[in-house]
Amino acid sequence: MKYQRPKGTADILPGESEKWSYVEDTARLLFDDYQFHEIRTPLFENFEVFSRSAGDTSDVVTKEMYDFHDKGDRHIALRPEGTAGVVRAYVENKLYAPEQEKPYKVFYMGQMYRYERPQSGRMREFHQIGVEAFGSDSPAVDVEVMAMAMDFFKQLGVTNLKLAINSLGDKETRAAYHQALVDYLEPHMAELSEDSQARLHKNPLRVLDSKDKHDQEIVADAPSILDFLTPTAQNHLDSVTSMLTALAIPFEVDATMVRGLDYYNHTIFEIESQSPALGRGWTTICGGGRYNGLVEELGGPETPGFGFGIGMERLLLLLQDQDITAPIDNPLDVYVVGIGEATNVESLKLVQAIRGAGFSADRDYMDRKPKAQFKTADRRHARMTMTIGEQELTDQTVNVKNMATGDQTTVPLSEVYTDFAGMFDKYFDED
RNA sequence: GCGGUAUUGGUGAAGUGGUUAACACACUGGUUUGUGGAUCCAGCACGCGUGAGUUCGAUUCUCACAUACCGCCCCA
The missing domain is CATH 3.30.930.10 (Bira Bifunctional Protein; Domain 2)
Known part of the structure; x- marks a missing residue:
């Protein structure tokens, strides 16, 4: 790499x-x-x-x-x-x-x-x-x-x-406590870990935070800052x-x-x-x-x-x-299945029209077979597929399928373009 | 900055100093000239982190470097 x-x-x-x-x-x-x-x-x-x-x-x-x-x-x-x-x-x-x-x-x-x-x-x-x-x-x-x-x-x-x-x-609290802590720790100087020895004069409070076991034993009996407030x-x-x-x-x-x-x-x-x-x-x-x-x-x-x-x-x-997951949902409303390269432009117009109507849409760009496209639609949890092939192209229609129920109907393309939302509600009434 | 462990394909991984680097998942194609989590079949690493060395020969051994993870330090 x-x-x-x-x-x-x-x-x-x-x-x-x-x-x-x-x-x-x-x-x-x-x-x-x-x-x-x-x-x-x-x-x-x-x-x-x-x-x-x-x-x-x-x-x-x-x-x-x-x-x-x-x-x-x-x-x-x-x-x-x-x-x-x-x-x-x-x-x-x-x-x-x-x-x-x-x-x-x-x-x-x-x-x-x-x-x-x-x-x-x-x-x-x-x-x-x-x-x-x-x-x-x-x-x-x-x-x-x-x-x-x-x-x-x-x-x-x-x-x-x-x-x-x-x-x-x-400030006064810290000054007083600082002194008390140093006074307490200095006699133990030799016992402290190397790190804590270094910290003792630079910033004695940090000694309190030491993870070293022996340091912790020493610190356990150190004066508490709460007594100096x-x-x-x-x-x-x-x-x-x-x-x-x-x-x-x-x-x-x-x-x-x-x-x-x-x-x-x-x-x-x-x-x-x-x-x-x-x-x-x-x-x-x-x-x-x-x-x-x-x-x-x-x-x-x-x-x-x-x-x-x-x-x-x-x-x-x-x-x-803790198995807390984001409520991810960017649902796919429509997956457009285009069969054959001839449908490319119509597929493009379809997804754009659907998006323009405020719905989400996607399509295949690899000229894959219908089976593969439906598989993708399924995997993407598309709520609806719109299939367009040569026949639909000449008829100016599109095959609409409810992916949850499997129901299919044929709809004029004009209806999709003029009123997708209405069409969606009509053919895809989910409850 | 100091120690330890690890590094194989898109992913999870097996593996050996010597002609073809398991298996699984995913993906793609076929079985089904146009319909979805199934079956079966096929394809899918010119390469085993990078560089150098040892060797007749290294993915497998050595070293360096890089990165990840763990511990120390410290911190969110």
Whole structure:
């Protein structure tokens, strides 16, 4: 094979693309109910947009970014996630202006890029559906957005999901906790895994997230961030949990949960599945939270924000695993069977007339035998066939067959051309 | 970035250091000069991921590379 797609990319072919559309359509419908509106931002941004927002120590920035210098020597990066670009657009278009309603609610869907080792549900080019709500500190926003995410999965029929939440608190919380955690971990320095040792000073929160068994044992007794929340942060978390309870949305608080991107604070959450399709244990299919400093970080006024991202590839694997299929239906109303090359033009006119009447139609282009054409019509689940051969051509008629019942009649071509819909109803009354 | 496994036709796959690479599905044609998930028959890899090497000879052995999958890392 001379050419193959780049590592970690996929061709989404018909058969598969319908599922994508279904998921996207479902999202659009639901997000509209919550009055989120679509925003489309560039697939690439200046490198700094991502490095500033994600945090310079994050893996996304340090090793997963698809970046390059363009012909104008601009340092460009393909977006590794959706939030940064949206925040940049929010700032650049002055959507924080007083006349804009707050919160300013948007959603996006599209491809993201991360230079990673591909695995099931992890691609270099992958897709996310995400939402962002800017301008409100209210815990109600946190809850509503999380509720919307849960609602989305419910709409799709996905079950067995777990909503885990945590609070990263505010600046003071983090500073205090950061110190406490380092104080706790440093005596164990030698016991920690290599990775965690490296993380200890760069970003100690990440040690909490270590998958290393021994690390986990050590971490188990580490101080909890929840004990360091400032009154403000505690109030915020309390409001969130009580509202989730009021909405009867089950959740659990996971004090060790952190996020891969550094811009989060206060509420963070993940929606996880333990489908074997996604590997062992719980896998995140939706992650998000509050990012109150991010807009400022990218040059805007101090503006709170809350959002999430859903991994499309993972979601689709999950749907497949749970045998959830898209209600695919692009039914074929009429298959035109043409017998002999002489009928070619008439067949063409027929399918076009039928399509013009608002029905779907297809035909054979290979001059195949009637048997083969009927076979195709059957396989395509055509509701009706219209057969035209030499005899019909001279008579200016067409043979109409109801594929479900096998009934056949002969109809003047003129009737098809002048009133296909009427003809269809008359000869093809299905009930 | 580090480990492991894999790579045969449109698809699922069997297989061997040596003249013709099983079988099944799909597809096409015939059995039925113009009617549909059946039967039977036939056709369908100038080639066994790419490149190099070993060998008298490689799809089968070795190496490199590519890709996929799994684990680590990390994450959606």
